[in-house]
Amino acid sequence: MTGGPRMESANDPRRHRLRRGRAAWLGLVPILLFALAFELLPILMLVHSSLVTDDGFGLGNFGRALTPTMLSAFANSIQLSLVTAAVGVGLGGIVAYAIITTRSVMVQHALTALADVTANFGGAPLAFAFIITLGSTGVVTLLLQAIGIDLYPGFRIYSVAGLAIAYVYFQLPLLILLIIPALLGLEREWREAATSLGATSVQYWLRVALPILAPSLLGSFLLLFANAFGAYATAWTLTGPDINLITVQIAALVRGEVQLDPALADALALLSIAIMAICVAGYHFLTGRVRRRAS
Amino acid sequence: MKRAAAWRAVVIVLFLVFMIVPIIATALFSVSTRWDRTIWPEGLTLAWWVKVIGRSAFQDTLGNSLAVALATVAVSLALVTPTAYWVHLRVPRARPWIELLALIPFGLPGVVLALGLIRLYSNVPLPLINTANILVAAYVVLTLPFMYRAVMNALEAIDVRTLSEAAQSLGAGGWRTLLSIILPNILPGVVNGSLLVFSTVFAEFTLANLLIGTRFKTFPIYLVEFTRFDARQASALAVISFLFAWAISIAVLLLAGRGGYRREATGGR
Numbered sequence: 100m101t102g103g104p105r106m107e108s109a110n111d112p113r114r115h116r117l118r119r120g121r122a123a124w125l126g127l128v129p130i131l132l133f134a135l136a137f138e139l140l141p142i143l144m145l146v147h148s149s150l151v152t153d154d155g156f157g158l159g160n161f162g163r164a165l166t167p168t169m170l171s172a173f174a175n176s177i178q179l180s181l182v183t184a185a186v187g188v189g190l191g192g193i194v195a196y197a198i199i200t201t202r203s204v205m206v207q208h209a210l211t212a213l214a215d216v217t218a219n220f221g222g223a224p225l226a227f228a229f230i231i232t233l234g235s236t237g238v239v240t241l242l243l244q245a246i247g248i249d250l251y252p253g254f255r256i257y258s259v260a261g262l263a264i265a266y267v268y269f270q271l272p273l274l275i276l277l278i279i280p281a282l283l284g285l286e287r288e289w290r291e292a293a294t295s296l297g298a299t300s301v302q303y304w305l306r307v308a309l310p311i312l313a314p315s316l317l318g319s320f321l322l323l324f325a326n327a328f329g330a331y332a333t334a335w336t337l338t339g340p341d342i343n344l345i346t347v348q349i350a351a352l353v354r355g356e357v358q359l360d361p362a363l364a365d366a367l368a369l370l371s372i373a374i375m376a377i378c379v380a381g382y383h384f385l386t387g388r389v390r391r392r393a394s
Numbered sequence: 395m396k397r398a399a400a401w402r403a404v405v406i407v408l409f410l411v412f413m414i415v416p417i418i419a420t421a422l423f424s425v426s427t428r429w430d431r432t433i434w435p436e437g438l439t440l441a442w443w444v445k446v447i448g449r450s451a452f453q454d455t456l457g458n459s460l461a462v463a464l465a466t467v468a469v470s471l472a473l474v475t476p477t478a479y480w481v482h483l484r485v486p487r488a489r490p491w492i493e494l495l496a497l498i499p500f501g502l503p504g505v506v507l508a509l510g511l512i513r514l515y516s517n518v519p520l521p522l523i524n525t526a527n528i529l530v531a532a533y534v535v536l537t538l539p540f541m542y543r544a545v546m547n548a549l550e551a552i553d554v555r556t557l558s559e560a561a562q563s564l565g566a567g568g569w570r571t572l573l574s575i576i577l578p579n580i581l582p583g584v585v586n587g588s589l590l591v592f593s594t595v596f597a598e599f600t601l602a603n604l605l606i607g608t609r610f611k612t613f614p615i616y617l618v619e620f621t622r623f624d625a626r627q628a629s630a631l632a633v634i635s636f637l638f639a640w641a642i643s644i645a646v647l648l649l650a651g652r653g654g655y656r657r658e659a660t661g662g663r
Binding site: 148 | 410412417422476477481485488503538604636
């Protein structure tokens with residue numbers, strides 16, 4: 100996030116004329132007030148109410164909030180996020196490598212543009228497109244039936260497996276956009292050096308390329324995980340309340356469909372934030388390190 | 395060498411099929427008379443499109459979504475552009491803090507932000523909960539990463555300090571410098587950020603559903619309602635949202651060629 104050209108130097112005399120000391124911080128009051136009102140206070144409110152119990156501060160609410168239903172909601176969300184992030188990194192990495200090693204520059208540009216556009220798809224229209232495609236009378240379902248492959252009833256698009264396919268649809272292009280800069284950073288000379296020292300292609304990938312790419316891959320994996328974990332619109336459109344994900348449970352609590360002590364609902368929300376925060380912080384740390392090394 | 399080329403072609407074709415088939419299927423479905431028993435549509439018709447577009451609810455929800463998206467862009471621009479300029483020029487020490495504010499929304503699921511806002515403001519006598527105001531505020535937070543990064547990257551690409559000093563030595567004040575000197579120089583970045591904010595807000599379902607619900611229907615909410623009872627008309631609505639996303643992404647890509655930036659993560663799933 101940081102980086103870029105630094106225009107000023109520390110001993111530049113003009114600095115003092117432009118700087119008016121602490122008063123300059125006043126210019127940040129509008130954004131700080133806004134962020135306080137609509138970003139920080141809502142989070143702090145949840146932190147506070149989930150930590151307050153009958154006998155002072157404590158973690159009691161978390162223990163009581165994690166009923167078997169909620170535990171399984173967390174388990175489902177984590178599993179769905181792990182699987183779609185892993186598939187996204189694995190398949191997306193291969194597609195990204197295929198894209199950057201294609202000789203035709205036009206094909207490269209077209210595929211990158213496709214990834215750029217489809218990474219913006221998601222939510223309700225995407226979920227619905229998958230119902231049309233892979234639903235019980237979906238287009239591809241019918242096509243496969245015609246050649247003798249019956250998807251139903253073994254598979255249902257309205258299930259966790261179906262949801263995973265829809266998630267992969269937005270995970271793949273996101274990974275491609277994230278990883279292409281790192282792949283382009285692999286110097287051709289490194290491969291030539293490895294080959295001239297007698298390394299096979301597999302050895303080059305395992306001993307040279309993958310260790311260099313590891314921080315980018317891991318960082319992207321974490322961001323994809325968070326991307327899936329916080330998703331709600333796709334799941335809601337595809338499966339409604341039938342699927343037990345933590346975001347679906349929290350939304351039901353917000354709408355008042357499920358009655359629960361507010362403190363317990365807030366504890367669930369705080370647990371989700373904690374999981375997301377670990378992922379986003381990890382992503383930030385790993386890719387920040389990559390960028391520093393690159394410059 | 396030949397085997398390597400074949401491997402690449404297979405990967406790319408499979409990727410294309412997976413990414414494009416759902417979109418083409420939805421588009422074809424929206425112009426089919428019936429397509430649930432046969433391999434190909436039984437006939438083609440524009441009836442569903444005519445029906446969908448003629449509805450006043452369609453026009454209202456589209457209008458609501460456009461209004462909310464434009465309002466979000468306006469508030470975000472007014473808030474982020476002066477702040478980014480100020481941080482860059484005068485208070486570089488505040489930069490990590492502002493960047494933290496622009497990072498937090500990545501780690502904030504829409505359902506959680508909605509819950510926090512409702513807890514905080516449901517008993518406050520301000521025109522917030524159940525109005526479009528709270529939705530715009532929530533969207534400004536949700537899209538803060540996109541707008542901030544776009545504007546900051548554009549500022550880093552120009553010599554802000556020299557331009558500001560030149561303007562000020564000619565007698566321009568702070569706001570005048572920002573609006574008539576800096577802004578024209580970072581315009582591609584600002585437009586880029588605005589387009590990303592616009593497309594995210596236009597497609598957003600979660601916050602709209604939880605913060606306002608049926609009182610102020612946006613286009614995605616209307617679409618989800620339709621998916622529950624009329625698949626053909628819903629498919630026409632889905633195609634309209636895809637077209638919007640395509641149009642905006644293409645505009646962003648065209649701009650990106652001129653010192654833009656690329657979004658690194660998404661919102662509003």
